[in-house]
Amino acid sequence: MSLLEMKDIVKEFPGVRALDGVSFTLEAGEFHSLVGENGAGKSTLMKVLSGVYPVGTYEGDILIDDTVRTFRTIRESENAGVSIIFQELSLVKELTVGENIFLGQAPAKFGVIDWSRLYHEATVLLQDLHLDIDPRVLVGNLGIGQQQLVEIAKALSKNARILVLDEPTAALTESEVETLFGILRKLKERGVGMIYISHKLDEVFKMSDRITVLRDGKTVGTQAAADMTRDQVIAAMVGREVGDIFPKPDHKFGDTALEISGLDVYSIDVPDKKLVDNVGFSVRRGEVLGIAGLMGAGRSELLSGIFASWQGRYSRKITVGGTPATISSPADAISHGIGFVTEDRKRFGLILEQTILDNMTLAGLQKISGRFVTDRMRETIAANGPMKSLRIKANSTMTIAGTLSGGNQQKVVLGKWLLINPKILFLDEPTRGIDVGAKQEIYAEINRLAKEGMAIVLVSSELPEVLGLSDRVIVLHEGHITGEFTRSEATPEKVMAAATGNQ
Numbered sequence: 215m216s217l218l219e220m221k222d223i224v225k226e227f228p229g230v231r232a233l234d235g236v237s238f239t240l241e242a243g244e245f246h247s248l249v250g251e252n253g254a255g256k257s258t259l260m261k262v263l264s265g266v267y268p269v270g271t272y273e274g275d276i277l278i279d280d281t282v283r284t285f286r287t288i289r290e291s292e293n294a295g296v297s298i299i300f301q302e303l304s305l306v307k308e309l310t311v312g313e314n315i316f317l318g319q320a321p322a323k324f325g326v327i328d329w330s331r332l333y334h335e336a337t338v339l340l341q342d343l344h345l346d347i348d349p350r351v352l353v354g355n356l357g358i359g360q361q362q363l364v365e366i367a368k369a370l371s372k373n374a375r376i377l378v379l380d381e382p383t384a385a386l387t388e389s390e391v392e393t394l395f396g397i398l399r400k401l402k403e404r405g406v407g408m409i410y411i412s413h414k415l416d417e418v419f420k421m422s423d424r425i426t427v428l429r430d431g432k433t434v435g436t437q438a439a440a441d442m443t444r445d446q447v448i449a450a451m452v453g454r455e456v457g458d459i460f461p462k463p464d465h466k467f468g469d470t471a472l473e474i475s476g477l478d479v480y481s482i483d484v485p486d487k488k489l490v491d492n493v494g495f496s497v498r499r500g501e502v503l504g505i506a507g508l509m510g511a512g513r514s515e516l517l518s519g520i521f522a523s524w525q526g527r528y529s530r531k532i533t534v535g536g537t538p539a540t541i542s543s544p545a546d547a548i549s550h551g552i553g554f555v556t557e558d559r560k561r562f563g564l565i566l567e568q569t570i571l572d573n574m575t576l577a578g579l580q581k582i583s584g585r586f587v588t589d590r591m592r593e594t595i596a597a598n599g600p601m602k603s604l605r606i607k608a609n610s611t612m613t614i615a616g617t618l619s620g621g622n623q624q625k626v627v628l629g630k631w632l633l634i635n636p637k638i639l640f641l642d643e644p645t646r647g648i649d650v651g652a653k654q655e656i657y658a659e660i661n662r663l664a665k666e667g668m669a670i671v672l673v674s675s676e677l678p679e680v681l682g683l684s685d686r687v688i689v690l691h692e693g694h695i696t697g698e699f700t701r702s703e704a705t706p707e708k709v710m711a712a713a714t715g716n717q
Contacts, residue, residue: 215280217242217407218263218376223274225258225267232258233272234431240376240407245398247410247418247439250428250451251677256411259428260378264298265291278376297374299365299382307354312336314353315368339367343397358483359390366397377401378409381509383417395421413508415444415714429453444716445707452677452706459654460682461661463701467685468499471669472552472638473533479512479519479693482526489515490528491693497638502660502670504684504704506677508713511690513673514557517640521547521554535637548577553631555624557642557673563627566616570608571597573615573626578634600629605655621652628659639663642673657683677706691715 218240225233233255240246248256261267263276265285276283278294285291305314312333313320321331336349345363353361362382369377379398383391398408398421412418418425422439427450434450479490490512497503507513518524520532522541532539534550541547547554556562564573574597575582582596597611604625608618615626624644631639641660645653660683664670674680680687687704689697689712697712 216240216277217244217279219275219277219280220259220263221275221277223259223262223272223276225255225262225272232431233262235274236428236431236433238426238433238436240409241423242375242407243402243405244423245402245408245410245421247412247422247425248428249412249415249418249425249447250434251675254428254451255431256428257380258431260298260380260409260411263291263376264288264296264378292372292374295373295375296378297369297372297376298378298380299362299369300380303361303365305353305361305365305368308352310350310352311340311347311356311364312349314364315339315349315371317368319372335371336367339371343367343370343400345397358481359386359393362386362390363394363397366394370401374406376407376409378411380411381413382410383412383414391417413510413714415447415716418447419444427451444714445711448707448710448714448716452710459657460679461658463502463661463664463683463685465500465502465664465685467501468667469536470496470533471499471535472497472671474520475531477516477519477530478528479515479524480527485527489693490519490690493690493693493695495688495695497669497671499637499667499669500664501685502664502672502683504680504687505671505673505690506680506687506709506713507690509675510692511713512693513690514642515693516690517554517642517671517673521552521640523547523554523556548634551635551637552640553577553634553636553638554640555627555631555642555644557646559623559627563630564615564623566614568615569612570601570606570615570618570626571611574600574611574630574633577630582633596633597629600625600632604629604659619652621655624652624656628656632663636668638669638671640671640673643675644672645674645676645679677709680704681706681709689713 216239220238223233223236236259250256262272265288268286269284283294315336316332321328333349340347340349347360353364382394419439424436425439425442426436427434429451473496475494477490477493478488481487481489493516505513515524519528519530521544523544532541539550541550560566571593575593582593594611601611606622606625615623645656660670672683681704685701687699687709688695689709691713696715699708
């Protein structure tokens with residue numbers, strides 16, 4: 215009898231089948247890793263298990279101790295012994311450690327929180343996990359590593375029998391990782407079943423009893439970790455070739471458009487932790503440079519550090535068109551001809567409540583509309599160009615951006631930067647969350663821009679996208695460049711090996 219069995223799980227979103235008949239089992243006291251590329255369906259499967267996606271929104275069965283269970287809420291899943299720790303912590307930094315651990319389930323007497331008992335039980339729980347943390351300290355005063363450990367204590371306060379950890383070490387130092395693994399080994403001895411999601415294959419092989427590989431929303435297979443090699447896991451994760459969705463590149467390279475040396479980017483939460491460490495590269499006019507790497511490798515931080523939009527500490531030397539450049543703000547970057555399509559279009563790329571016109575002219579307003587007085591006619595004429603060339607589906611430039619589909623929103627973000635006529639364009643996950651048709655149109659636009667001489671730096675979590683669009687690929691692993699390949703040299707296996715630190 216398995217502790218947990220998920221049978222033939224199907225989960226669909228509009229136009230996308232995220233999970234296609236996935237099955238998964240977990241034994242008591244087992245450490246079972248779930249691996250796959252970004253978008254393979256790992257987190258979606260765990261959201262089904264944890265009640266984030268309630269019963270009725272998916273097909274298939276969840277069995278715990280051979281009994282079919284249905285969860286309408288996260289609380290119902292927790293009551294059944296399931297606890298999930300997402301990569302983005304759910305702690306309230308303004309509350310104490312003890313308050314966070316027992317949030318929503320604080321011990322009470324006659325309807326009033328029993329603070330003495332709360333802190334006593336929090337102390338016992340922390341000591342049991344060998345965590346030297348004062349339960350009365352505000353969570354916001356702890357380092358990110360200790361916060362991660364508090365999150366685990368919080369999960370165990372709910373008597374979790376099934377513990378899901380989604381990229382738990384992404385923000386931890388090596389010593390904090392060892393502390394975490396020590397705790398997980400103790401939980402294993404107590405019979406807690408653990409599902410571990412990580413792109414770090416060294417951790418996966420160090421801790422796992424079994425490994426399940428997902429690809430494109432399907433179960434590729436499950437094997438004992440002792441019977442698999444890293445190369446076999448990588449091959450199972452990739453398992454596909456670049457298709458005809460990508461345009462045939464015919465780029466003619468010019469002079470070096472951008473050169474970066476000594477790029478260091480530091481964590482916002484852990485100021486001494488480097489997310490990007492002494493990275494240097496160059497990109498030529500007419501070239502698409504792909505930056506590959508797994509989650510937490512430092513790809514987005516790299517672009518933000520160059521563009522001067524990173525909120526933490528960073529340092530680097532920049533040469534634009536052969537001339538040293540000082541870039542201390544995004545405005546400086548724009549003045550040097552650099553555009554940046556950011557990873558999260560809704561937070562950083564668009565003002566959703568504003569029109570297509572207002573969004574599209576935002577980066578180049580002074581150039582388009584005049585320095586002192588807004589010229590609406592000039593703005594409208596300028597915005598109509600990308601509206602047509604990118605085939606944005608909307609009634610007019612006065613349509614509110616938030617009402618558009620994801621693909622059309624992404625085209626508006628791209629159009630915003632094209633209006634400043636950049637020499638260099640950073641694209642961070644340019645097709646995330648959009649359908650295949652919109653992807654093909656954006657791919658064609660990237661190819662066209664490169665043919666016209668624009669230098670493009672492309673970050674994508676989709677390996678086929680990087681391989682299909684790039685003339686050259688550099689690979690990041692934990693903030694370091696671990697590989698560089700020409701288009702002909704870049705194979706899925708080579709890139710994935712470098713991305714997992716096994717080059």
